[in-house]
Amino acid sequence: MNTHVPVLVPSDRKLLRKNGAVGVLERLCELIEPTDTQKDTAKDRYEAVGRWLADAPQYLFSAARISPQGSFALGTAIKPLRGLEYDVDLLCRFTAFASRLGPAQLKQTLGNRVWDNEAYRPILHEMPRCWRLNFAGEFHLDITPSIPNPNCRNGGELVPDKKLRTWKATNPSGYLALFEKRAALLPRMRMQKAMESLAAMDSRAIVDPFPDHTGFKGILRRIVQLLKRHRDIYFENADESLRPISVILTTLAARAYEFCIGHFVFDSEFDVLLEVVRAMPYFIENCTVNSIPQWRIDNETTEGENFAEKWNVHSERAASFFEWHRHVLTDVEQLADLEGSDRITKSLSQAFGSQPITQVIAAMAEEVNAGRKDQTVAVMPLVGVVTGRSVPQRATSVRSNTFFGRK
Template identity: 50%
Template sequence: MYHDQRLIMRDGMLIGALERMCATLEISPSQAALAKERYDGVGEWLAGSDDPLLKLMGIFLQGSTAIGTTVKPIGSNEHDVDLVAHAPGLGDWVEPVALKRAIGDRLKANGHYKPLLVEMARCWRLVYANEFHMDITPSIPNRACNMGGELVPDRALKIWKPSNPKGYKALFLERVKLAPRFRVTKSLHTQDRARADIEPYPDQVRFKGLLQRVVQILKRHRDVFISVNEVDQSLSPISVLVTTLASQSYEYCVRTFTYDTELDLLFDVIRHMADFIEARTVNGRMHWFVWNETTKGENFAEKWNADPKRAEVFFTWHARALSDISRLKDAEGLDGLKRHLGDAFGSGPAKAVVDAITNDISASRRAGTLAVAPRVGLVTGVAAATATPVRANTFFGR
């Protein structure tokens, strides 16, 4: 670990760049409000049915929208909004296909929903073009789960499988609350320059929810990796698996280590993700397990055991993610930052980040608060102690 204030400042600028990138990829507050309005309407429509299978049915969010880790798909303006249509009064005597059919019939009976409806393997999708699409998955209570879990259909609609979206959300958000421990160097003007104290981390540049940002960074990198390398989309690591490993690794790192910067924590969380994959040899073959900690019997790596290529793609992507994000520290200047961000996360977000930073630099130059710090680069706002003020009329190339 290093205790050089200048390097900490540099990492802070990189954190700020990643924060800006994540903000360009997530669902906006207005989109979230619109989605809520629409899924509340769907819930009211389903609950108003005379079909006994839909009695007392309620709708609630699951997945990335529920836990704040949405990432806009590459080449599309539509966000995924995953919903659960829960029938609290039913048991596993109801066949999955029957409950799914009842939900579909009710949605088709509404002239507004019918033209938006698309049937998927185990759910129904409402497509709001260029906004988002809502996947509605049927569920019933899992009375064998002491953690309040549910049962959802398998892809063939043959059997019910354990799940627990509410419990998963609650556990993830508890991990979000875990506060990392950071070392902070004293000012370079103090006599004891080399000594680091454990103090609250300064608030100049911070991730908005560090665990959530880690997941967004990983999901975007995965999407770019799959696209650029022309990997079969069906082999892409599923989001819930990536999210689960990241959240387990985050808890481990936060409880175990102390860091200089959030960037160091980001690297460590990614590095330790694979530690939480369970591997066993079954009948001479390697089998993989990433368990849902909030219910028994749900293995997020289940498909790896049917197709080993999925595991191979995951480990190849994971190594590349760690390498690409580590190389961000090598970026020199805005052009270098744009190139590194573009390689890892796509040219669109990279350009948006650098444009925003350029605008901030221009505003700071006009206000006379622009400075340049050794080994850090341009600093906006209150300049560092070692920074050299920049005259308002000075032009800086990138």
């Protein structure tokens, strides 16, 4: 059998390293996100809570509606570090009739109804602006009451502020719709032509075509998951208040993604990731009032919700974000230049955690070894696998991954 392996020029090698990095990062995301079973369990839990609220004898609950918000709704949830439970955020939407109660009384009314359920009572905990059901070892459900915001043209909501004295504007359903619209955008790629030229270097080689459709996740959701994971590792031993909150990472990534997709053409999905990370700070508004910096990262779907409002009270949180952003950008940039499995594994482990990266690399190495035994593997730069044409019918090619979803 001809075992000739194509000689790759430097630019080709770098492209394959980028695609290999995408394969590792995609599998990392699969490993750290909730399993289908966990998602189904969370869904069952919140639907049960919703039925309990809807069946309340009080008129107030007759038209109430409970719905998920946050990372579970967006599809960007990741496994928390140190064995903590997943955080599932729910909104209990009351009608405008409930606004006469005020935020404190409406929150208490919601809590009283949950308390009436004997199964929920032992696991119910009061939080500053919501009620938490703590399903130990699984996740906790945070249930926040809301009323319609008459001043929001996009169907926004009002939720209690932390001190329960007034209402704060928000719009989770509008935010979700905008995020999904952006996540559906597809980058313009030069990659197909480049990969065809690589395949032409050896007539036996097959390179899986770049997909022209989104999979179950897509690039934007994977980018958000990677950012959140990197943040969690970076701040693992730091003051928790210094960690940039998830909605800031999600908002900046989504806005940067939309901008980059509209303005650039890319060689690979890795370059999409890199440009999005680079562009994130450009969507933070900053001005100076009485020599004091003021920061804004607005919820574009409603008026009056500034995700960076705490930066204006705690300046160290803004400084912490920019410090973290410099590190995540550096970590992503260097991935395309690293060669050697030891260096690559070390870099990925430092950025995203050693345990899952080790698990991913081991699984991929096992697949490659199996492919070699079946005579299906021709080239393996990093983890970019090119399979041979002349293989036994029984052989199974090594699976490949992209941020569009596994092919």
